[in-house]
Amino acid sequence: MxxxxxxxxxxxxxxxxxxxxxxxxxxxxxxxxxxxxxxxxxxxxxxxxxxxxxxxxxxxxxxxxxxxxxxxxxxxxxxxxxxxxxxxxxxxxxxxxxxxxxxxxxxxxxxxxxxxxxxxxxxxxxxxxxxxxxxxxxxxxxxxxxxxxxxxxxxxxxxxxxxxxxxxGNINELFKFVAQHYKKEWLWVLLFASWKYEKKLPVISFIQSQFSKFFFRLEVDLPINSIRVSNNNTLSTSIDVIIPTLFRPGHVKNLLKDLRQQTKLPHRVIIVEQDPDPDSNSQLNFLEEEWPFEIIHHFVHTMGACHARNLALEEVRSNWVLFADDDIRIEPRLLENSFEELKRLGVSCLNLNSLQPGEKTVFSKIKQWGAFGSANALVKSEYALQCKFSKFLEYGFGEDIDYGMQLRNLGCDIIYHPDLQFTHLKANTGGFRTPGVNNWKEQELEPKPSPTMMFLIKQHYSKQMMKGFKISLFIKYYKNQKIINPFRYFRSMQKRWKLSESLCEKLDKTETKR
Structure with missing residues (x-):
């Protein structure tokens, strides 16, 4: 040293x-x-x-x-x-x-x-x-x-x-850094934000940055596949699997068969089956068959993926938890290989590579991941059990992002692994994206962004990140709507932004109504 x-x-x-x-x-x-x-x-x-x-x-x-x-x-x-x-x-x-x-x-x-x-x-x-x-x-x-x-x-x-x-870092170095490491259009966003929010117009910095080296998506061949942690601590490999499901009994049975074939068996498989009909019966009769792991089955009439996963988390007893969708297929060595990589890398969360049939891997390197997938993540329980899927994001999108941010704020890094793959069938029937009362598109003026996205912004963004998101949203959405006049478009988007903020504040009042 x-x-x-x-x-x-x-x-x-x-x-x-x-x-x-x-x-x-x-x-x-x-x-x-x-x-x-x-x-x-x-x-x-x-x-x-x-x-x-x-x-x-x-x-x-x-x-x-x-x-x-x-x-x-x-x-x-x-x-x-x-x-x-x-x-x-x-x-x-x-x-x-x-x-x-x-x-x-x-x-x-x-x-x-x-x-x-x-x-x-x-x-x-x-x-x-x-x-x-x-x-x-x-x-x-x-x-x-x-x-x-x-x-x-x-x-x-x-x-x-x-x-x-x-x-x-001064303004010249900021523009140089953005020019080297981001797409060039972000320089325009930075220039506009500097003028709009900081009352500066760094035109010279903007021009000089155009001549900087370009490192965006530069490939560096680091030996990530050969590294190994320096300590020899034993890794406890007990694991529970969480499966929320809705009207997909055939897919659940196939997934249980895949889990039965694992070279590293899970300790518990926790299934939360949902059906909005209070007079209905479970469709998962095959759970009564003999399985090489304990099955915990909840049959509930309260809808929502967030509710289902939170209920399942209460049943976790093992050192690790695998978040899974009900319509995935996995190879026999997936869990064993995942634990080998967890030990080799010395991390507490792996985001596995979810591929639809025929889909090819986009990101081919193991790396720190800016997202989190509640359908394809293996997380250490000491972190997973301190987090909850937000009730404010039920029936919308973004609960994965919020849960991932909770993990990060506990000190749990999220690592993407391209070689730990499974197939996500994206079944046509069932699933959790059923519309609740948060069906904002039915309103005369649709909020932009969605109130659930606004919730995430207010929870996890700095004020500069929030303003930058707003600028880029206004720019990107312009070509996807019918208002040609830019001034009229800007006024319309301002109203939609304020509407999103207003609906975001009401999320806690509406999330329980179905």
Whole structure:
């Protein structure tokens, strides 16, 4: 482990290994950063602001950097990019929870680290980069989409994050970063947002950014498939499976047959069968047959996927829970292979690759995931049981997003795995997307966005993310409607936005009415 000590990132002070100063030829912090990686590829390189060096939590490093493809930092006093990055990016990685280890590419120069050999994978792309903080954020942004696990981790230091963080990045660097890492149209959104909400018109920054390198979707061949956690802790593999179902008895039986063939059997299969008719009987008579796992069956007349999954979560007794839809088919080794990958990667949640018949994989790399699927996720129970599917999102869309955000805010990262695949049949009959009282499209003026989406925005977005979402929504929806006059269109969308906000506030009053 090598410590790179700096002062305000502008001055390199010293590099320390085994309490001895390392002799180096580089003078700038970036020169030293690359030199250390080349000289000591098997070492963890820790950068640290001078005044925070005494607060380093040395004992936590082995746990934090438990495999080679981890990059972590913690903002004690400063970030690089301002929160206005939220105007162009509304992914969960932007609005960081500083109280827990949180998946994010937003790196701070206050304290952080990366393995030397991992750092070298990025060296060829940054021969002319002179800003250390820009470099850290760019490596993390590119790395995250290529299998680098990036975190804000408060366990790096004994210091607490200040209430208000200082952002070192100026407007030129913000535009440059957006130009390099996002589609070019987002520069227009950033320019408009700067004028509209910050009373600035950075035209020169906008123009200069057009000549920046373009890293969007850059492929970096990180060895994500060969890494392995450094500890040898035994992984408990008891698992319960949650299956909500509605009018799909044949599909449920097929799924139970698939589970019976698993090389790693579940402990419990928890089925919540719904039927709105209070005089109806269960269609799942085959549950009385002999199965190699315990079956917990609830037959209820209260409708909704959120209600069903919450009811099932109350029955979970195992260390892991698999969220499944009733119309999926799985191969015999899926659970066994999933546990092997959970142990190898040292993570607490895997989003499996859900493919419809004939569909091909879109994302081919293991990586931190900006979404969550309640039909294809394997989650550690200590996190899953602390979360609930929101009743406010019943009969709408977005309950998956909200549940995933709850997991992240507990410190549970969500990892997508393309090789752990199953087939999602998307059955024509049954399913949970039945219209409730939240059928807003029947109104004369349809709210935009949907009130359930507005609920998610207000719950999980920063004010900059919310404003950026609004701008992009207004732009994207213009071509999908009939109003040609842009001023009339803007007034109409403003009304629809306010209507969405109003209906969002009423969600708690309507969610129980059927």
């Amino acid at each position: 090598i410590f790179l000590i700096h002062r305000n990132t502008s001055e390199f002070l010293r590099a320390v290994k085994d309490e001895k100063e390392v002799s180096l030829t580089g003078r700038s912090i970036i020169q030293v950063f690359w030199e250390l990686a080349e000289k000591f590829p098997e070492e963890l390189i820790i950068w640290c602001e001078e005044k925070f060096y005494p607060t380093i939590h040395f004992d936590a490093f082995k746990t934090i950097f438990h495999h080679d493809l981890i990059m972590a930092s913690y903002a004690i006093e400063s970030n690089f990019l301002p929160d206005s990055i939220g105007y162009v990016d509304q992914m969960p990685f932007i609005n960081v929870n500083p109280k827990v280890p949180y998946g994010t590419w937003r790196m701070s120069a206050d304290i952080g680290g990366i393995k030397g050999s991992t750092l070298l994978f990025f060296k060829d792309y940054y021969s002319d980069e002179y800003n250390f903080q820009f470099l850290l954020n760019s490596i993390a942004k590119i790395g995250q989409q290529n299998g680098l696990f990036c975190y804000s981790n408060p366990n790096l230091t004994k210091s607490k994050q200040q209430l208000s963080l200082h952002s070192h």
